Amino acid sequence: MVLPLLAGGTVSLLALYLAFRNVPLTELGAYLASVDYRFLFLSLAMVAGLQVLKAHRWRVILGAVVPVGFTSAFHPMMIGFMLNCILPGRVGELARPLILGRQQDIPFATALSTVVAERLLDTITILALLAWVLGALDLAAADAIEFAGYRIDGALVVSAGRVTLAVGMALLVGIGLLRLETVQRWIKTLIHRLPDWIPAIGPHRRQWLFQRVSRPLAALVDQAVHGLAIVGRPLRLSACIGLSLVIWLLTACSFFILSVGFPGIDLNLIQMTAVLVVISFCIALPSVPGWWGLWEAGGVFALSLMRIAPGPAAGFTLVNHAAQIFPVILIGLGSALISGVGLGRIAKTARRI
Numbered sequence: 001m002v003l004p005l006l007a008g009g010t011v012s013l014l015a016l017y018l019a020f021r022n023v024p025l026t027e028l029g030a031y032l033a034s035v036d037y038r039f040l041f042l043s044l045a046m047v048a049g050l051q052v053l054k055a056h057r058w059r060v061i062l063g064a065v066v067p068v069g070f071t072s073a074f075h076p077m078m079i080g081f082m083l084n085c086i087l088p089g090r091v092g093e094l095a096r097p098l099i100l101g102r103q104q105d106i107p108f109a110t111a112l113s114t115v116v117a118e119r120l121l122d123t124i125t126i127l128a129l130l131a132w133v134l135g136a137l138d139l140a141a142a143d144a145i146e147f148a149g150y151r152i153d154g155a156l157v158v159s160a161g162r163v164t165l166a167v168g169m170a171l172l173v174g175i176g177l178l179r180l181e182t183v184q185r186w187i188k189t190l191i192h193r194l195p196d197w198i199p200a201i202g203p204h205r206r207q208w209l210f211q212r213v214s215r216p217l218a219a220l221v222d223q224a225v226h227g228l229a230i231v232g233r234p235l236r237l238s239a240c241i242g243l244s245l246v247i248w249l250l251t252a253c254s255f256f257i258l259s260v261g262f263p264g265i266d267l268n269l270i271q272m273t274a275v276l277v278v279i280s281f282c283i284a285l286p287s288v289p290g291w292w293g294l295w296e297a298g299g300v301f302a303l304s305l306m307r308i309a310p311g312p313a314a315g316f317t318l319v320n321h322a323a324q325i326f327p328v329i330l331i332g333l334g335s336a337l338i339s340g341v342g343l344g345r346i347a348k349t350a351r352r353i
Contacts (some may be wrong), residue, residue, distance in 0.1 A: 030317045036261035040323060043258035047327045050250055051078060057121075057243040061114045064230040068104060075335035078101040079346070085290045089345075095233020095346045103339070111222045113227025116171065120243040123168040126280055129248065130164075130211045133274045164284060177229055178224070188218040251324075252276045258320050265314035271306055278302035295321045 013018030054075040062068045072158045097111030130187045195201075195209040215291060230236050252273040267275070280299025283291040299317030300310060308316075335341075 027311055028315055031263070031311055034263055035315070039261035040319065041260055042316075043254045043320075043323050044327055045252065046257065047253040047324055048331065050247060050254070051081075051328065051331060053243060053247050053250070056242055057247065058114065058118055060236055060240055060243070061117050061230050062100075062106075062111075063112065064107060064233045064236050065110060066104070072100070072104055075341075076103065078328070078332040078335040078342055079339070081328045085329050085332075086140070088289050090309070095261070098337070099346060101342055107223040107226075109223035110227035113224045114230075117175070117228055117230055118240075120168065120171050120175070121240055122248075123164060123171070125169060125244040125248050126240070126277060127165055128245075129273060129277045130281070131174075133277045164281065175231060179192055179228060184221060184225060187221055187311045189220070191217045247278070249273070254323070255320060258323060259316060262312060262316045262319075265308055265316050267302070267306055267308075268325075274305070275299065275302040278305075290325055292321070300309055 023192065052074070055070060055077050058077055059068055059070060059073040062073060076096050076099040079099055080092035083092035083095050084090050085092075092111070093115055097106075097108055097115055097225065100106055100111045101108045132286050178187075192210065192325040194214055195206040198206070198209070201209075229241065252269060252275075255276055256267070256269045256272040259267060279295055279302060282301075283294050296317050300313045303313035303317070304310070
């Protein structure tokens with residue numbers, strides 16, 4: 001548990017240094033000293049409260065498969081979120097269903113499918129917000145931002161949006177097809193016939209492959225389909241869509257509340273929603289744990305669209321970034337202690353999957 005935390009923290013600190021090595025730290029320090037940090041505590045409280053809503057949404061998704069208590073969903077989710085913040089490769093997305101499966105006796109493929117469904121809901125929501133941003137902002141109006149080795153401009157944000165749309169559509173089509181019984185039978189038939197397509201093996205080896213490979217893979221298909229049961233529950237699905245919209249809008253509210261205490265940043269909630277959207281697409285790019293560097297680059301670029309000076313933009317983005325992820329890390333650590341989960345073992349297992 002300690003080694004993954006130290007490794008992730010070291011990488012994140014290095015990335016933060018690289019992100020701000022060209023920023024005049026004296027001026028940044030003077031600006032940060034002028035901030036009214038009372039609003040920071042309000043923003044932190046909202047970020048912490050948002051985790052409760054996210055856990056409730058996942059519980060609703062899981063409820064279409066098997067009833068799960070709130071804490072049973074909350075602790076694995078927070079541990080997964082924490083691992084995403086401190087370790088590369090977003091291993092938390094695999095660790096979350098792994099922990100849930102071990103504690104609630106839910107097959108890994110089933111639990112993972114619920115995470116996929118949750119991520120698809122987030123994708124749909126952020127794409128809807130992006131459509132508004134593209135209509136409300138002139139992304140070509142701002143100069144490109146060179147930050148921590150990243151070049152962020154309007155074309156990159158649009159490109160990230162298109163990639164996200166393509167991935168979201170592929171997931172949506174894939175889930176829709178997988179829910180069809182005909183497609184399920186076709187996939188499992190192909191899996192069962194795999195040993196027959198391997199040349200130069202005897203009947204005994206072919207039977208061994210069928211028992212040890214084909215049958216488990218076919219079972220995984222059934223488990224994955226079972227995890228997507230919410231697709232066939234219109235009321236639950238509608239509730240989750242509504243929760244996703246509320247979660248994203250409240251996240252924008254946490255941005256806005258924090259900004260009230262920052263001199264030189266006078267933006268409304270709609271503009272802060274646009275900042276959130278731009279940052280969200282920027283951190284979708286490959287980056288270090290905690291998205292240090294990319295988050296700051298996306299934030300400075302988004303705020304430049306609002307004609308915010310680079311100094312205040314960098315200061316606000318840095319503090320806001322910390323306000324968004326440090327509560328997640330602390331709550332995740334608490335969840336790991338309460339649940340008795342060994343983070344190092346879980347992270348290693350997730351990487352092997």
